[in-house]
Amino acid sequence: MEELKKQRYRNFIIVATVPVLLLYIMFMIVPIGQSFYYSLFEWTGFTKEMTPVGFRNYTSLVGDDVFLQTVVNTVKYVFIGGALILGITSLFTYAINNFKSDSLKRLVQTILFVPNTIAPVALGIIWTFIFDPNWGLVPGSLRKIGLDALNIGWLSDDHIFWAALSLLVWIHVGYFIVIFLAGADRIPITLYESAELDGATTWQRFTNITMPLMRDVVEICLSLWIVFSFKIFGYLYVFGAAGGIGYTPVPIRNISIQLFLTGFGKRMPINKLGYACAMGVVLLLSVAFLVYLVRKLFGLIGSVEY
Amino acid sequence: MKIRFSEIFRYLINTFLVGWMGFTIFIFLWIIMTSFKSSRGIYMGVWKLPSTWHVDNYVRVLEGTTGLARFMANSIGVISAATLLVIMLSTPLAYVLSKIEFPGSSSISMFFIIGLGIPVQSIFIPLYLIMNRIQLTDSLIGLTGLYAVLSLPFTVYILMGFFKTIPSSIEDSARIDGASAWQSFRTIMIPLARSGIISVAIYNFVMLWKEFLLALVFISGEAKQTISLGLYSMVTKMTYTGDWGGLFAGVVLVVMPSVVFYIIFARQFVRGITMGIGKA
Numbered sequence: 001m002e003e004l005k006k007q008r009y010r011n012f013i014i015v016a017t018v019p020v021l022l023l024y025i026m027f028m029i030v031p032i033g034q035s036f037y038y039s040l041f042e043w044t045g046f047t048k049e050m051t052p053v054g055f056r057n058y059t060s061l062v063g064d065d066v067f068l069q070t071v072v073n074t075v076k077y078v079f080i081g082g083a084l085i086l087g088i089t090s091l092f093t094y095a096i097n098n099f100k101s102d103s104l105k106r107l108v109q110t111i112l113f114v115p116n117t118i119a120p121v122a123l124g125i126i127w128t129f130i131f132d133p134n135w136g137l138v139p140g141s142l143r144k145i146g147l148d149a150l151n152i153g154w155l156s157d158d159h160i161f162w163a164a165l166s167l168l169v170w171i172h173v174g175y176f177i178v179i180f181l182a183g184a185d186r187i188p189i190t191l192y193e194s195a196e197l198d199g200a201t202t203w204q205r206f207t208n209i210t211m212p213l214m215r216d217v218v219e220i221c222l223s224l225w226i227v228f229s230f231k232i233f234g235y236l237y238v239f240g241a242a243g244g245i246g247y248t249p250v251p252i253r254n255i256s257i258q259l260f261l262t263g264f265g266k267r268m269p270i271n272k273l274g275y276a277c278a279m280g281v282v283l284l285l286s287v288a289f290l291v292y293l294v295r296k297l298f299g300l301i302g303s304v305e306y
Numbered sequence: 307m308k309i310r311f312s313e314i315f316r317y318l319i320n321t322f323l324v325g326w327m328g329f330t331i332f333i334f335l336w337i338i339m340t341s342f343k344s345s346r347g348i349y350m351g352v353w354k355l356p357s358t359w360h361v362d363n364y365v366r367v368l369e370g371t372t373g374l375a376r377f378m379a380n381s382i383g384v385i386s387a388a389t390l391l392v393i394m395l396s397t398p399l400a401y402v403l404s405k406i407e408f409p410g411s412s413s414i415s416m417f418f419i420i421g422l423g424i425p426v427q428s429i430f431i432p433l434y435l436i437m438n439r440i441q442l443t444d445s446l447i448g449l450t451g452l453y454a455v456l457s458l459p460f461t462v463y464i465l466m467g468f469f470k471t472i473p474s475s476i477e478d479s480a481r482i483d484g485a486s487a488w489q490s491f492r493t494i495m496i497p498l499a500r501s502g503i504i505s506v507a508i509y510n511f512v513m514l515w516k517e518f519l520l521a522l523v524f525i526s527g528e529a530k531q532t533i534s535l536g537l538y539s540m541v542t543k544m545t546y547t548g549d550w551g552g553l554f555a556g557v558v559l560v561v562m563p564s565v566v567f568y569i570i571f572a573r574q575f576v577r578g579i580t581m582g583i584g585k586a
Contacts, residue, residue, distance in 0.1 A: 012487035013408055016398035020458065021414065023395070027433065027455045028421055034432035045435070092326075095319045110572045111327045114334070117568040119516045121534045122557045125541060126333060135352040173326075175579075182580035201312040231425045234518035238538060256427040256519075263431050264523055273431055280428035287425060 032284065038277040045263075045273035057278035067279065069250055070258040073161065077229040077254060078290070081165055085172050086221060092173065093180040094206045109181055112174040123167065124238025131155055131163045157251050164239055164252040168232065176221045183217030184210055219298040226290045230255055230283055255283045337561065341554040348550045363555035367540070372528050374559050377536035384446050384532065385514040388453035389507050392461050395454070397503060400465030401495055405474065406487065415466065421459030430523050437524065444526045452520055457510050464509075467581045468502030469495065501574070502581065508571045509578030515564045533560050 039058070042051040061067050092112070099105050115123065130137045131154040139151045154163045187210060195205050211218075233256045240248030247265070248257050263276030340348060341363055343356040368375040402408075403415045426433075433452070434443060442448030472495065480490045496503070521532040531539065537556045544553060568575055 009406065009487045010408075012398075012491070013402050013406060016402040017414065020395045020399045020462075021417075023455050024418065024421065024458055027436070027452070028424055028429065028459075031429035031432035031436070032424065034435075035429055038432065045431075091319050092323055095316065095323050098316065106572075108323070108327065109576070110569065111330055113572075113576075114330055114565060114568070117512050117516070117564045119534045119537070119560045119564065120518050121537045121541070122337075122560045125537075125553065125557055126337060129352060135349075137353065140353065170326075170330075174330075178576055178579050182576075203312045203315060227423060227425065231427055233427065234516075234534070237518075238541065241538075241541060256425070259427055260519070260523075264434075277431050280431065283425060284428040287423060291423060 035277045035280045035284075038274050039281050041274040042272075043274040044271045046271065050274075053274070057275050058282075060275065061278055061282065066250055066253075067255075067258055070253045070255050073252065074229055074254040074286075076161070077165070077168065077232070078226055081168055081172075081229060082222065082225045084165075084169050085176060085225060086218065088169070088173050089176040089180050089221070090211065092177050093184055093210070094203070096177070096181060097184050097206070097210065098202055105181070109178060112177050114174065115171040116175050120234025121238045123171070124235055124241070127163070127167045127235075127239050128155070157249055160240075160249055161251045164236055167235055167239060171235070172225065172228065176225075179217060179221055180214065183214045187213050215298060215301065219294060223291045223294050226294065227287055230287050233257060233260065255279060255286075259283065334561075334565075337554060337557050341551070341558040343551050343554070345548060345550040345552075348554070360551055363551040364559070366549070367552045367555050367559070372531075372536075374533065374536050374556055376529065377531050377533045378559065378563075380446060380530060381515060381533040384450045384453065385511055387450045388457065388514060389510045391450070391454040392457045392510060393503060393507050396458060396461040396465055396506075397496070397499070398491065400462050401469055401491055401499075403462070404466040404469040405472075405477065405495070418459050418462045422463060424459075426456055426520065430520070434523060443524055444530060446525075446530055449521065449524055449532070452524065453514050453517065456520070457514070461506050461510060464506045464578060464581050465499070465502060468499055468506075472498050502577075505574040505578045505581070508567070508574050512564045512568055512575070515567075 040052060040054060042053050042057070043049070096105055096108055099108070129135070131139070133139050133151065133153055133155065136154070138154060142148060142150050152159055154160065191209050191213075192205055195209060200208065232254060236252050236254060236257055237248050237260070240252055247261065253261075259276050259279040262279065263271065263273055336353070339355060340352065342359040342361065343363075344358070344360050347354075347356055347358075347360075367373060370376075403411055403418075437443045437448050437452070442451065476498070477490050477494055480494055485493075516534065517532070518534045518538070521535045522538070525531055525535060528539075537560050540547075540549075540553050540556050544550070
């Protein structure tokens with residue numbers, strides 16, 4: 001009897017685990033290996049001809065100015081975007097945490113998150129209208145308040161990066177605020193009460209209690225932002241295209257966009273699949289390395305028990 | 307003096323916060339307003355109220371074999387099926403991994419969590435070739451399968467977190483009473499985990515509605531486009547259609563369903579994101 005029950009448990013475990021595991025391996029793990037394998041070939045993907053080239057795709061990447069520019073852009077998204085997003089999110093956490101009413105907190109959080117529920121294609125279009133030199137909201141407003149000098153052509157190659165970055169910041173502050181507020185909610189209220197008795201200001205309470213106790217939250221958000229910076233696709237792809245150029249301008253491309261254009265770009269088909277796979281491998285390794293680095297760094301700072 | 311500074315600072319941040327939210331709401335109202343303008347009206351003033359309200363913008367973009375109504379139906383079909391599939395695959399797995407101890411359970415959990423960090427961008431080329439071989443490219447069924455499989459790591463991770471919050475004692479007593487794993491899963495765990503399952507389903511639904519890259523890579527037939535892809539085709543054709551009013555009607559049709567859905571289920575949605583953080 002006991003034996004039969006164990007047997008039944010085992011069957012359930014196998015049925016629940018094995019098929020899903022196989023799907024996951026076949027469609028997510030195996031492709032990583034294949035990506036690496038294809039990256040060692042020169043291959044358009046549409047013929048049987050695959051020329052083995054060793055690591056030449058990787059050495060070509062190092063000499064590819066456009067690719068290097070997309071790496072620089074990605075790094076800029078990670079650092080400048082990360083500083084702005086986590087900075088603003090921290091300030092908003094401070095403000096929202098001081099609200100007395102829970103329903104007000106929830107309302108503010110709900111509104112801030114809304115951009116995350118909007119399709120990237122739609123946001124790409126909307127953002128083009130905000131910065132369009134002729135009829136955009138930003139150039140128009142600047143003109144109205146007599147700051148026309150600041151209309152430097154926000155969609156021109158020199159400045160479009162900042163226009164794109166502003167879109168990403170607007171979206172992701174709303175995302176990370178949800179995680180930050182959940183993290184701040186865990187902190188026992190008694191800590192604040194005793195600090196208040198000691199005469200600490202709200203800002204002191206925030207910097208001395210809230211933020212230090214949210215180290216793990218900051219770590220998670222930073223790791224997530226690194227992954228996002230490399231992955232972000234639709235927002236940038238459409239924001240560039242909707243400006244009338246038809247394809248994403250180089251100054252806002254991250255590695256993902258460059259990879260897509262190299263492998264599958266429809267307007268100017270390059271179809272260098274081996275080369276694109278090499279980019280994919282670089283992308284994956286960079287993300288893994290940076291996330292690992294964040295883990296190590298935060299491990300050095302240590303965690304606080306409470 | 308010090309208190310003063312702190313108060314001014316807080317006032318400034320609150321003002322900034324209000325401005326930020328005001329902007330978000332403004333954008334929302336603006337796209338709705340613009341979607342009712344004629345293209346000429348948009349040229350005349352993008353930020354002005356429409357002089358006449360053109361409902362025909364919507365009619366124009368919705369109808370036809372390559373209209374947005376078709377693409378919405380495609381999206382809803384694909385997403386519903388994919389969400390259902392991923393929930394059916396993930397729930398038993400998450401339960402087994404978080405509630406039953408068996409050799410290898412923790413390494414399998416880790417193995418799935420690693421998947422959270424795999425950017426689909428780094429694997430879509432091999433995926434395309436695999437799908438091409440099994441003739442599931444340019445197919446809504448293929449896209450459904452991909453959506454389901456690629457949502458697995460996140461869904462399993464969140465559901466595992468959720469199952470862990472359910473005390474084992476309830477299940478243990480059922481086990482002593484002789485319930486099989488399947489019985490206790492079906493009659494005890496699923497009802498208890500229902501709100502978590504619903505949260506993660508809602509989250510997946512909205513995220514897949516937004517999805518663009520995989521649709522762009524895997525779908526090429528004009529009638530098979532998803533809603534995001536359909537809107538993107540409108541953008542690429544804009545230079546010769548010049549139908550800006552229609553474009554904004556399209557934007558609203560893409561934006562509204564997911565935003566309204568989100569606002570109705572905001573609470574479950576937030577839980578979908580933060581369940582992994584939980585109580586540290």
